[in-house]
Amino acid sequence: MSLSPKSVSALKAIVFVFALVPLARLAAGALFFPDWLGANPAEFITRSTGDWTLRFLLAALAVTPLRKLLGWHWLLRFRRMLGLYAFFYAVIHLSSYVSFDHVFELAEILADIVKRPFITVGFTALVLMIPLAVTSTDKMVRRIGAKQWLSLHRLVYVIAPLGVLHFWWMVKKDVTEPAIYAAVLAVLLGYRLVAKLARRRHRAGRLPHGPAVEPRPNA
Amino acid sequence: MLIRRPSDILPSEITPRRFYERRRELMKLAAAGSILGAAGVLARSARAQEKTLGLQKLENVAKSPLSTKEPLTAYKHVTSYNNYYEFGTEKEAPEVYGKRLKVRPWSIVVEGEVAKPRSFAIEELLNFPLEERIYRLRCVEAWSMVIPWVGFEFNRIAKLVEPTANAKFVEFVTAYQPETMPGVRLPVLDWPYTEGLRIDEAMHPLTLLAVGLYGEMLPNQNGAPIRLVVPWKYGFKSGKSIVRIRFVEKQPKTAWERANPNEYGFYSNVNPAVDHPRWSQKRERRIPDFFARRETVLFNGYGDQVASLYAGMDLKKFF
Numbered sequence: 001m002s003l004s005p006k007s008v009s010a011l012k013a014i015v016f017v018f019a020l021v022p023l024a025r026l027a028a029g030a031l032f033f034p035d036w037l038g039a040n041p042a043e044f045i046t047r048s049t050g051d052w053t054l055r056f057l058l059a060a061l062a063v064t065p066l067r068k069l070l071g072w073h074w075l076l077r078f079r080r081m082l083g084l085y086a087f088f089y090a091v092i093h094l095s096s097y098v099s100f101d102h103v104f105e106l107a108e109i110l111a112d113i114v115k116r117p118f119i120t121v122g123f124t125a126l127v128l129m130i131p132l133a134v135t136s137t138d139k140m141v142r143r144i145g146a147k148q149w150l151s152l153h154r155l156v157y158v159i160a161p162l163g164v165l166h167f168w169w170m171v172k173k174d175v176t177e178p179a180i181y182a183a184v185l186a187v188l189l190g191y192r193l194v195a196k197l198a199r200r201r202h203r204a205g206r207l208p209h210g211p212a213v214e215p216r217p218n219a
Numbered sequence: 220m221l222i223r224r225p226s227d228i229l230p231s232e233i234t235p236r237r238f239y240e241r242r243r244e245l246m247k248l249a250a251a252g253s254i255l256g257a258a259g260v261l262a263r264s265a266r267a268q269e270k271t272l273g274l275q276k277l278e279n280v281a282k283s284p285l286s287t288k289e290p291l292t293a294y295k296h297v298t299s300y301n302n303y304y305e306f307g308t309e310k311e312a313p314e315v316y317g318k319r320l321k322v323r324p325w326s327i328v329v330e331g332e333v334a335k336p337r338s339f340a341i342e343e344l345l346n347f348p349l350e351e352r353i354y355r356l357r358c359v360e361a362w363s364m365v366i367p368w369v370g371f372e373f374n375r376i377a378k379l380v381e382p383t384a385n386a387k388f389v390e391f392v393t394a395y396q397p398e399t400m401p402g403v404r405l406p407v408l409d410w411p412y413t414e415g416l417r418i419d420e421a422m423h424p425l426t427l428l429a430v431g432l433y434g435e436m437l438p439n440q441n442g443a444p445i446r447l448v449v450p451w452k453y454g455f456k457s458g459k460s461i462v463r464i465r466f467v468e469k470q471p472k473t474a475w476e477r478a479n480p481n482e483y484g485f486y487s488n489v490n491p492a493v494d495h496p497r498w499s500q501k502r503e504r505r506i507p508d509f510f511a512r513r514e515t516v517l518f519n520g521y522g523d524q525v526a527s528l529y530a531g532m533d534l535k536k537f538f
Contacts, residue, residue, distance in 0.1 A: 034507070038311070039300030040362060042509045100509050101361075103502070112499055172360075172497070173478060174308035174407045 003074045015078060019085045022052050023092070042100035049093040054167065056086035057160050058184050065191040080136050083156070087133040090126050122166035125159045132156065157192075160185055269294050274435040277349055277369050285425065286353035287520075292364035294433050296506050301440045302358070303459055304407055305393075305400040312402070313440035319399040320439040320460065327376075327445065331390075331466040334381035341444050345430055347371045352427055354450035356457075357489045357519045361511060362504045368448055369431030374422045382418065382466045389421040390414070390471040391447055392463035408474045414458040415471040415485065416449065419528055425450055425521060428461070451521040453487045484538035488529070489519035493538045 003011070026045050029036030037044040060082035067075045102109045113123050132153055134140070141149045164185050168178040271294045303313035306320075325341040349369050357363045395411035397403055403410045420426065427448040430437055437443040442459025449456050455475055465471075475483035482496055491501050491514065504511035518525050529537075 030509075039296035039506045040310070040504070041507060042504065042511070043362075100504075101511050103510050103512055108499065108501065115494070116496065116499075118497070170497075172308070173304070174405065176405075 001070070001072055008074045008077050012078065012081065016081060019056070019081070022048060022089070042096060046093060046096045046100070049089045049096060050167065052089040053086050053093055054160075054163050054181050056082050056089060057156070057163055058181065058188065060086060061156065061160060061185070061188045065188060068195070084133060084136060087129045090129060094123075094126055118166050118169035121162045121169070125162035125166060128155050128159045128162070132159075157189065160189075269433070271433050271435055272298065272438055274438060276435055277345075277431045279349065280369050280431070280434060281348070281350040283350045283352050286351065286367075287355060287365060289353075289355065289365045291353065291367055292506050297364060297366055297432065298438050298440055300506065302360075302454065303402075303440060303442070305395075305402045305410070305412065306440070307402045308407060316401055317439035320394070320443065321396060321399055322439065322444045322460075325444050325462075327461055327464060329376060329380045329464045329466075332383045332386035332468060333466050334383060336380060339376070341430075344371075344428070344445060347375060349431070351434070352429075352448070354425075354427075354448060355519050356448075356450065356454055357503060357515065359453040359455060359483075359487070359495060359498065359500075361498045361500065361502070361515075362506055363513070363519075364506050367433055368427060368429040369434060370427045370429035370445075370448065372424055373426045373428050373447070374424070376428065376464070377422060377466075380466075385468045386466035387418055388467050388470050389416050389418060390465040390467055391416075391458045391461055392465070393458045394460040394462050409477045410474075411462075412458060412474045413471065414447065414456055414473050416456070417470075417528075418466070420449070420525075423525060423528065425524055451489060451518040451525045453489060455483070456487050486529075486534070486537050488517075488534065488538075489515065490517055490534055490538070491515040492517070493535055 025036065026048060030041060030045070034041065060079055063075050063079040063082070067073055098104060098109060102112070112119050114120070132155060135144060135149060135152060144152070164178060164181045167181060168175055171178055269291075299314050300310045301313040301317075302310070303317060306313045306316040323341070326338045327341075327344070328336075328338045330336040349371060351367055351369050353365060353367045355363055356366050391414045393412045393414075394400075395403065416426070427450075428445055429442070429448045430445050432438065432441055437446065442457075442461075445461055446459045447457045447461060456473075470485060473483070473485060475487075476485060489500075494500060500515055502511045503513050503515050505513055516522070
């Protein structure tokens with residue numbers, strides 16, 4: 001399936017608006033419809049923004065496999081937006097924890113980050129997302145060079161597993177939900193591993209006259 | 220002039236000095252960063268009138284001097300935000316699936332180190348002299364509520380069965396109904412859920428067997444038809460839907476101890492100084508507040524009554 005540049009732009013606008021729906025729902029619940037957020041609204045906001053961070057991260061990671069498997073190259077045009085939305089929801093997630101759970105008590109928060117492994121990995125993942133968000137503009141890609149930019153953005157292969165681990169360790173006992181995220185992540189990362197091994201085999205010269213494998217950004 | 224008894228002013232209600240001194244700064248921060256939260260709180264307090272499920276009213280309920288005078292947590296929050304893992308680990312699962320729980324016929328078997336083991340039908344227990352006890356409930360997950368329970372002291376049952384000198388602990392076994400409880404299909408905990416108290420904790424006048432909430436019969440999601448309430452311990456110690464009570468000599472292993480002994484001890488007294496590996500226990504959020512602005516108090520504020528039970532004990536070791 002191929003799309004005209006015009007349809008891609010239109011679709012991007014639609015995705016942009018839809019990605020704001022979870023936030024709009026939280027804001028409306030907090031301001032006007034308390035029943036939407038239940039008895040523990042702060043927990044609801046923290047959980048929900050955490051969920052959406054992981055969902056956008058996985059969506060961004062799904063771009064490359066889907067593009068290659070289906071030949072939908074226009075999907076690449078959505079990757080930056082998905083990644084930035086992951087960062088956006090992660091920042092709200094952290095703000096909600098800092099304000100609602102710890103009422104801005106910095107000493108308490110630092111102790112929490114050091115002491116509790118699930119907070120440590122979650123916080124690490126968020127910090128690692130900062131350089132990716134900062135270097136997400138076209139200008140920055142040109143400035144640091146495509147090759148360096150690609151290596152930097154491979155950090156997402158660390159960030160996403162840390163994010164899922166953060167969820168897994170946070171859960172008190174029933175890990176069904178984090179296990180689903182972990183399974184999807186395993187498929188998305190596993191695809192890359194298999195593709196990489198296949199490329200390596202080509203390069204090793206087992207198929208000297210085989211089709212040339214073009215080096216592709218696989219972040 | 221109304222003079223509050225000193226014990227009514229909780230240490231958690233006194234503004235800590237560091238907040239007081241930074242009040243202007245904090246107010247700015249709050250104004251800037253938490254417009255969302257503040258507005259939400261206002262929206263909530265505007266609708267404080269109470270609507271219950273309209274379950275059967277409990278008659279002749281006496282008031283108790285052991286009740287707190289703090290504002291009650293709304294009935295709808297007490298009944299929609301529950302940990303009752305037999306119905307699922309989500310907070311709303313007990314309200315949704317708990318409807319299926321079969322609560323009649325119901326009886327509690329009392330056995331073990333007692334002179335007169337016997338069973339009590341729920342109808343008999345409902346005829347005990349009932350009183351309303353408004354207690355704070357502090358969950359290990361760092362949130363709290365204020366709940367008007369209706370029930371009677373556990374020691375009333377003990378007196379009827381006459382524990383022997385060997386009765387050092389009490390084990391509470393809760394309902395296991397695979398046909399009504401979707402949550403027990405998963406081995407989340409070692410079912411049935413069990414809890415335990417030391418005999419002096421169980422016999423303490425604060426330890427309640429509750430059969431009602433807000434003057435009505437207990438809703439299923441809150442542990443119908445009869446549950447334990449131990450207000451100075453984390454909420455999970457207060458087992459729901461009790462079917463069996465055993466007086467025993469050896470300290471029983473509780474369900475959470477079996478699941479994760481490093482995180483959940485036998486005593487599990489509310490204690491801000493004993494950190495849980497998962498949650499800081501320093502502060503708590505009073506449902507439905509946005510901000511966890513209350514500092515947690517040792518024994519959930521019941522220290523005057525229960526601290527003597529633990530005299531000389533290292534509460535960090537016996538957590």
